[in-house]
Amino acid sequence: MSPIRMIILGAVAMILGACTNMVPREKLPYPLTNETFGDPTKVVSIPLPVIATSPNEGATVGALSAFLLHNAKDEVSTLLAPQINYNQNFGTTFSLYGAFFPRPDRNWELNLSKSTKINEDYELRLRDKSLLEGKLETNAFFYRLSDGSARFFGFQSESRKANETNYADQELGFTVSAGYDIVDKLQLVVGERIRKVWIAQGAVQNLPYTRDRFSNAEVPGLDGFVAHAQKLALVYNTLDSRDMPTRGLYAKAAIEWSARFLGSDAGYRHYEAETKGYFPFADARYISVVRLAYNQTLGDDVPFLERSILGGENTLRGYGRNRFIDSSYLLCNLEERIRLFRWSVFDVNTDWELAPFIDLGAVMESLDKAKTKSFEFNPGIGFRAVVRPNIVGRVDLGVGKDGPAIFVGLGYPF
Template sequence: MGLRTVLLFAAFLVLTGCTTMVPRERLPYPLTDDSFGDPVKVVTIPLPVIATSPNEGAILGGLTAFLLHNARDEVNTLIAPQVNYNQNFGTTFSLYGAFFPLPERNWEFNLSKSTNVNEDYEVRLRDKTFLSLNGKPLETNAFLYYFTDGSSRFYGFESGSLQQDETNYANREYGITMGVGYDLTDHLQLVLGERFRKVDIRPGAVSKVPYIRDRFTTAEVPGINGFTAHAQKIALIYNTLDDRTMPTGGLYARASIEGSAELLGSDAGYRHYEVELKGYFPLDTARYITVVRVAYNQTLGSEVPFLERSILGGETTLRGYGRNRFVDSSYLLCNLEERIRLFRWSVFDVNTDWEVAPFIDLGAVMESLDRAEAKSFEFNPGIGFRAVVRPNIVGRVDIGFGNEGPAVFVGLGYPF
């Protein structure tokens, strides 16, 4: 299918969208709540799904986005069924939902099942109304999941891992991550977290790539036969962002320590240290937003499972590579992108900001920061395209270029 045909097909699907008014009684909770009027404005937009990445390969399909508007004409609910095809996973059926009933509460789910290997069932929740301490609300975050990813890759440890050592596997995982945040001041928050993760390593879905256990041994790669991790975290967060979901200005800084102990059920004892700094600098009434992120991560311990180490690669770190491309005991990462609003367009009474975002990703894995070498750093330039429906929804396509070829990532939300 040529580029012209793809563009014409995409334009046709968008133009076949529509806006309807639906009686609220036909849209029960949690699709609607007391913030919705009656009838409810529902915007329906069919879209093509065209993506490719080093791990998954080409994905073709389509989705239909149902955007439900509250009485303030804001998108409070998004439901998106999707069907796509990939030569490794076969046909995949998915249902995604995101709900924003209050500024202090949002939750989302994803249900996905492929005809070959892949599956994904997850729920995320953020709530700042449920718990309180000393009269102050506590921010509760929870993530519950069960998935199998048959596209996973491992190349070996260190920044010099070679493409010819590429292996494939399926990591079947289930677990839960929870955190409770207490506001020390208006901009400073203390967070206590708990994480449980159970991983089983199985043959993957990419038959043309060797299986991980056929090339690496347990002695070389701890966790290659699966593992259990149970860790506790403490973090301090400084936040002056003007919006949680779609910030246009401000600073965000986070420092955290996480410990995993065999006494509490982990297969190995180790510690994670992480520091992250993000800055958003707007110009021309936020038509241009320069976004900078710097992050350092270090993992200390013996026999640390390979998926619990410091990892780079994928749609939120080095966008020129597939997920988990580089693995070692530490990483240093810098992301720089310029988010430029090209125009604001109303499609079916939905005001949408259309953005282009040239970016540079720079990062490397290493044994420790004092072992960092300039030649180890990966330089990934690229460009992103975003459709922004304020105050909650971001659809994006990011195209990154690494030394092993281009990568295209399609998803929801900003990468950072």
């Protein structure tokens, strides 16, 4: 049976199975449910088509079914979303996404994905802010991935569309951090990460392989690399919600260093500064959001994927991921989140939002060498389905000099 036919039959089957059920809690063991759920538990299944395209991956079609488990307050506290997709570059992909929110100060996410060609992604994210009377926040992220759609265009001075190449980014690593509230609204964060990267043949046949066009001498890290880095940061946060803020300010200043004697293939430092502001109007029906960010990487022979990078669904939404790479970047995002209406879909209360945006950013060797002509101006429009207090589905359409880009995913971009 062809992949397209399998997906069509799968979509039909899920649509026919759409419903709301009350399921005995004993049939939904931890972590699907916990003491905050009622018995029986309300389970809503929502079938959805998957139609997506992005500059790196190309067109993807498929189907998913989202299973939303409601706690005793009728809030979505667990989300499971199995799906099957087809993409001509990666073949058929089977995946399972899960998000668990057992309490406001604790959540987990997992993603399991395997394609018939090259691509795979296994992720686990953990967050807990229940320790030391809520003053200590711990985060952990473990992953193993292979992305056959990765692109490299050269560094800023030679980053032209004509230089586009493809490779498979294969990685294994983890990131852990602990943040302590030293005073109200101010947190000191220490972190540790290890990243092992292999560069292999990609999945996009109509583009040259990156290692055939560039050498490791030109592009450090093209033969693969190991990064072992430690981070120290200060975070000021007055946001009214971690996942869905409507008002407040967020500011972060961080330094991260990587040393050869601790196992890294190169010694370098990252400096990062970011501010975000959320300004509500008309009882939060309109929320103006602004983000300013600066990143700088200093060192010799810094691997290309460890430098300052722009492009993709969370930075410059008119381009694919990792479109622009150099030693520094400057970024500004402006977005107006407009709640159009509230609507109950399959017994789930949902806010439907429109979000016109402007992304403006550039990479450069250093800030004093920034040139006006280097800045990319990406206008666009976003469509959001918001299930409070913690789930956002989004589609963002951005326009850059290479043409339009469409991103489909979960969570706000910032």
